[in-house]
Amino acid sequence: MNRMQRIAVLTAALMLTTFASAGQVEVKLKDGSRWRGEINDTVQLQIQQQGVAVPMEGKVVKVEKDYIVVDGTYAGQAMKKTIFKTDIVTMKTTSAAATADATTPEASADASKPSVTTDIVAGKYDKNAVGVFVLPMKGMVGEGFRSDEIKRLAEHCDQYGPGQIIVLEIESGGGLGIEMEKIHLTIAEIRKRHRVVAWIKEAISAAAATASNCNEIYFYTTGTLGAMTGFAGGVSLQGEELQKWLTSAGNWMESGGRSRYIAEAMIDDEKLLSYDKDLATGEVTWHNDKSGAVVLSDEKTNLVFTATTATDSKFADGIADTPEQLAKLLNMPKWNEKDDYGRKISKEWLDLVDQAKEELPLLAARYQYKNAVDGGKVKVGTQIQIIKELIRWWDRCPNVCFLSGLPPKEDLQRQLEELKRALSRMN
């Protein structure tokens, strides 16, 4: 075979290979994983919309560089939806498209396999064994730390049936009272069907209130929990507001099977707290005075538990510094996370919060100076783009928009209309 012949054979082989894979497409997802399939494959997706993953099912009709088009059902409506690749959280094939090359055994075998977008099949997680779902909860309550992720994880756990163990790994210095209420309602609802566990690194103020709702509380040795005094503008709640907060926090504490006196001592430094412990049974009796053998809070102290005080008083159910130690306390044979859904949604949200906290002040500043030198239409056009971007942030990350003092979405929309009118008058 001379050189020309060899090249011709090689070229033919390459052409055949190309033909065999014609129609195959690949989509890189938000988390860096990839979906591979073909046009006309039926897929199930989760799309990030306003910080929440919304499901969609349908046929892939187009795959472009930045987006795909899926013809299916979205939010209960049949539609052909354009979806940016960066918004796709998960994507898997539910039925493969019929292909001309279906007779090739290897090709058909590959096409029948659902595409993988999580780490579940990588061997890291075992969804069949007894296991847990972990949701890291970090940052300010009401900003990085919110009820939405707890709710999403619980809905995800529902797929595995009732009785799942959800571990909220808490590391937060507190935050907004309004979010606490939402978290309380969310956890109360989830506890009806799953076991909700708090694993404490740091739970101060609103984060402590979150933990108090849980079925079980475990501490890292370096964990702390408490200091739930409510305040606004540097002034503590007083009078009726204080009473309301004392009542709510006490109720939440009791809903987790703990004494309301604990919540009171965490809110008001003048509230006292002590306990007695039955040496035989280990049973703890709480007192809202100093009559108990162990005084946890005197007239000047706002209660904060450390690992030893929390476990000795049986406020917490144990101390665990590693997943393996926690597994033992949870009566699991070994540590097993059924999947990484909780960790992923937590990371996604926290990353988005960080991005918002950086982008929002930049956009606000740019509104003043960006393209100001060009004046007229260019300047107004730029401002329109910035306002649109800010509105999109309200959709994606309303918490940070609110906390960073961004004007309400309605105001921005009005401003957008005015700018558009001004621009049209310039034309």
Place this chain on the structure above:
Amino acid sequence: MKKQLLAVIALSVVSAGLMSQAIAQQSDPKAATGAPAAAAATEDIIYMRDGRVLHGQILAETSRGVTFEYTDRAIKVTTKLILKPEDIAEIMRDQPVADAPAASDADKPGEVTAVAGPAPKPGVKNEWKPTYGAARFETADATVPSVYIVPMRGQFGTDVRSEVYKPVIEDIRKNKPSRVIIRIDSADSFPPELMHPTGYDIPRTDPALERGMLEFENYRELIHMFRDELSDIPQMVWIKNSDGISATVAMAWDQMYMDPKARFGGMITVLEQSGANQWADKDVRAKMMAAWLGMAKSFLEKGGYSLELADAMLQPEKTLSGSWKGREVIWQLNKDGEYLVDDSEKRTVNFVAKTAEDLCISKGTAEELDDLALLLGYREYRVIDGRQDDVVLGYVADWRREFAKCRENLMNYEKYLSWANGDDTIAMLGKAKRCLEDVLASLMRYKAVEIRLGTDFGIDKVTLITYIEQLKEQLRALQQRNRGAAGGGRSGAGGGRAGSGGGQENPG
């Protein structure tokens, strides 16, 4: 000849005695590398604990002994010796062979003489002295206990951060040392007398001092990496100096040893830096203090220290006394104990090495590594020369160099802004912009730089980006104006009154 005979006899006696130890010999490492001892241009020098100084070549080393080819430099006779590790004070390897001196007493084996120690390296003060503690071996022999020394030096929060130590953790895992020694040298208060004898005096500390930062989340991660992820490897902290935030972190280890001159304490800085006690509202103040104290105390809990001790070390108004119950100290937040530690309500409790050891806070006091090894029960040990110094000290040098560049760039930025007048306006604004771009690049590269730009200059990433973009806009405006002016036939006009744009946003 009589002298020669005496020397040979003496050597025979020594070697015969040592040979009876039935020490297993290993192959000759130098011969294996093709460097026969006789032909070597260098020699090994062994300083014996009895004062002898032996010149020759090390042939083999095991945990049980060193096979040494001793050369009597006066009579040029070589004899093979097997030396027990516990008899060796120090080994100097591959030293240039000096001219053979006249036979001296100092060089005679078997005779105890006053020893000056090894020849000093050029420019290095010879501080060698015979020690009677543990002996450090330079060997890879796995049967010799090994220590891995982790430096934690400088400012906690910048120099010492959890992410910096991640490669160190991997390196420890790889090397599997018998023990990890965390060497802490971080003092917030300077000069040292601020802590003694009357305690830590916050108002007198230099505000420009690089005090440790309240990065408890990061320190929790640091502690977790060492104490939980490496829980199978015994660990301890060895305090050279630790006052301020670093002391809080140090107490997360339950095994503490101190340098004789070490200062330890100064935890008043937690409340002072947090500003918790500055809140006007009584209830909010109580909440904030409880929260910060709780977080700090949790580190001491990790180390197994009592909460009473923690309270007294963190809160100036707490007094402290202790009573012994066997080897345990029972702490009380009052003056009623057997030993009054702190009767002042204006300072937090601090310790020097002796009091820390007396009160069972530290397990012992050691100035040198040999002393420490002996306290740990090692007669012989080796130090693992891992990646730790390269990683940690390299990182510190790198970020500090970057930060120094940032300072310079920020000064230059101001300078260029002030020079941005007349014909030079565009050029100077361009230079000012480049200065800020360099600062931004450094900030993106090192978290420590980001932190220090915030604390020292009040600058963050968003501010820098905003300034840079504003300068770009300003430059564009000037360039457009110049182009317009040139197009209109009036060269050289414009730009003169651009002023020092961005002056009101000057971050400095």
